[in-house]
Amino acid sequence: MSRVDQPSRRTVLAAAVAAAVTGSAGPAAADPEAAMTTYPAAADRAAPARTVDNRAWFTHGDWCSGTARGTRAVAGTRPGLALATPAGTTEYADPHTGTTAAWEYGTWTSPSHRLTVPATEAIVSWNAHTPPGTWIQVEARATYGDGTSSPWYVMGRWAAGDQDVRRTSVDDQSDGRSTVWTDTLAVDDPSSGLRLTACRLRLTLYRKPGGRATPTVWRLHAMGSDVPARFTVPASAPGPARELAVPRYSQEIHKGQYPEYDNGGEAWCSPTSSQMVVEYWGGRLSPEQLAWVNPAYADPQVCHAARFTYDHQYGGCGNWPFNAAYAATFPGLGGVVTRLGSLTDLETLISAGIPAITSQSFTKGELTGAGYGTAGHLMAVIGFTVDGDVIANDPYSASNEAVRRVYRRREFENIWLRTKRYNSSGAVASGTGGVCYLYFPAAPTAAQRTALGSVGVRV
Incomplete structure (x- = not known):
């Protein structure tokens, strides 16, 4: 927080998105075939209509439902996703340390989730354990209302510590229709009527070659929203x-x-x-x-x-x-x-x-x-x-x-x-x-x- 009312980079970019919403016809209708479970507002005291869709992957069944390459679902009191036999080895050049290192990796891709609220914005969050020598990358790919898709956007490269890689968002990700602003995937011009109607998430789990340690992801969460422009x-x-x-x-x-x-x-x-x-x-x-x-x-x-x-x-x-x-x-x-x-x-x-x-x-x-x-x-x-x-x-x-x-x-x-x-x-x-x-x-x-x-x- 800044004492004076000076905008951060994300605030400036979000302001452009908010201004573009002016004149929009409002949220698009929800898809009737959406599979997402919705929840009623508790003790409905004139609660407003929902403008937010949440989807989480955190059960053993959730982790078994995706497409795995070099990863496996882990059962137990806190189910998760871990490395199995890695799918391969790759190099990562850390832009914040200037070092390049080799990493074994495996991936998991979620099934497509159709948003009950066609969205102007999406935020992905996660819960994970990354012991020394490991880290994760989280990506999202959106489907637009016209059936086309965005590229795979990196929503975060993350480790609990800061000794192996530097925790980082990724700038300059856009396809001219949507853009990632630090931690938020946003439609560039909501007033055009363009919406994110579905999404897939992808996890990549990394570890040092030859090691036995593995990241474990316990929860992956996607939140899509179309909050009306309002003062x-x-x-x-x-x-x-x-x-x-x-x-x-x-x-x-x-x-x-x-x-x-x-x-x-x-x-x-x-x-x-x-x-x-x-x-x-x-x-x-x-x-x-x-x-x-x-x-x-x-x-x-x-x-x-x-x-x-x-x-x-x-x-x-x-x-x-x-x-x-x-x-x-x-x-x-x-x-x-x-x-x-x-x-x-x-x-x-x-x-x-x-x-x-x-x-x-x-x-x-x-x-x-x-x-x-x-x-x-x-x-x-x-x-x-x-x-x-x-x-x-x-x-x-x-x-x-x-x-x-x-x-x-x-x-x-x-x-x-x-x-x-x-x-x-x-x-x-x-x-x-x-x-x-x-x-x-x-x-x-x-x-x-x-x-x-x-x-x-x-x-």
């Missing part, structure tokens, strides 16, 4: 009050620390929020894991989260899927990136004990009590007051004690869910349209499973 959103009625005991960490106390990770704590809203929610679920880092951090620094786990969410191409810690993947490196945790439709959705999750990390942008004065404006900021929603106002752990605070904030319901809902806004210069800019990270137990309770299912996340 304001309908207000939702307040629901139940509850506050979750989520740890509080300030990004601001880390100013100047490890500037190689996006200029230090000033820009660490995303990893700081992630670390708060990870620790709410019991995720802890060992002294050995934190030994690299300067012992004079408070809350070294925040520095650790910044380093291990950092996207070396984007030059920041705010890559959405990289944050969800980081959360899932902690034992027993899963994470996804999705969009929600209202504060009613967040209330459903909070009622089941599930906090959410929301992405929003606003000018100073649009969010009473914040005291700043931002072109993009993450915070953890941890509850609701009896009046329906939002209780958030906002990492852009002077101290850990100051992190807990109460924000007005109507203001928060609008800045989070809108797709268009006016920035501090009066120009039209973009909003995230309800983007959030959801972290949850890999073996959820029945109540947690029901709550996640009600917002479209199958677990």
Whole structure:
């Protein structure tokens, strides 16, 4: 998050997409033959129509359903995909280290998933274990409404660590109809009516030649959406009050620390929020894991989260899927990136004990009590007051004690869910349209499973 309302590269590009939506006829009709299971909104309190489709591969049957070359489905309490006999060996030239190395690899390609919401955007997230000497690549290929297809787009090259390869998104991917903006695949001109109607995902698992280690991917998640272009959103009625005991960490106390990770704590809203929610679920880092951090620094786990969410191409810690993947490196945790439709959705999750990390942008004065404006900021929603106002752990605070904030319901809902806004210069800019990270137990309770299912996340 930046204190001044200066756009990031992704924000600038997303603004162009949002502006192009103006004048669109709105979401295209869902395909009647779509195979995706949909979930009703819980306790329907005038819930808006869904504009989001979620599809996950995480069961043993899911992993057996794809096309495998050198990979195998792994059964057990947390099924996944692992290397078998590698399909071959290839070389990868890491653009961030300047080194080229050989890697054994295997691939898995999902069946085609037809989106129930023909989409203008798609985001892919994943949960995986990558022991030393291994890493993964995640790709997506979209089918357009006219039946043609996009190329295979790289949505991330990822490892939990940073010793073998550098975690990275890939720039300059476009076919003139759609483009990858860091972590988001977007239609270039939504006003043309072009939509993504189906997608396939492809995983490539890598390891050092001759080794026995293997990456294991536990979850692969595709979220497609067609959120209407809007400066304001309908207000939702307040629901139940509850506050979750989520740890509080300030990004601001880390100013100047490890500037190689996006200029230090000033820009660490995303990893700081992630670390708060990870620790709410019991995720802890060992002294050995934190030994690299300067012992004079408070809350070294925040520095650790910044380093291990950092996207070396984007030059920041705010890559959405990289944050969800980081959360899932902690034992027993899963994470996804999705969009929600209202504060009613967040209330459903909070009622089941599930906090959410929301992405929003606003000018100073649009969010009473914040005291700043931002072109993009993450915070953890941890509850609701009896009046329906939002209780958030906002990492852009002077101290850990100051992190807990109460924000007005109507203001928060609008800045989070809108797709268009006016920035501090009066120009039209973009909003995230309800983007959030959801972290949850890999073996959820029945109540947690029901709550996640009600917002479209199958677990």
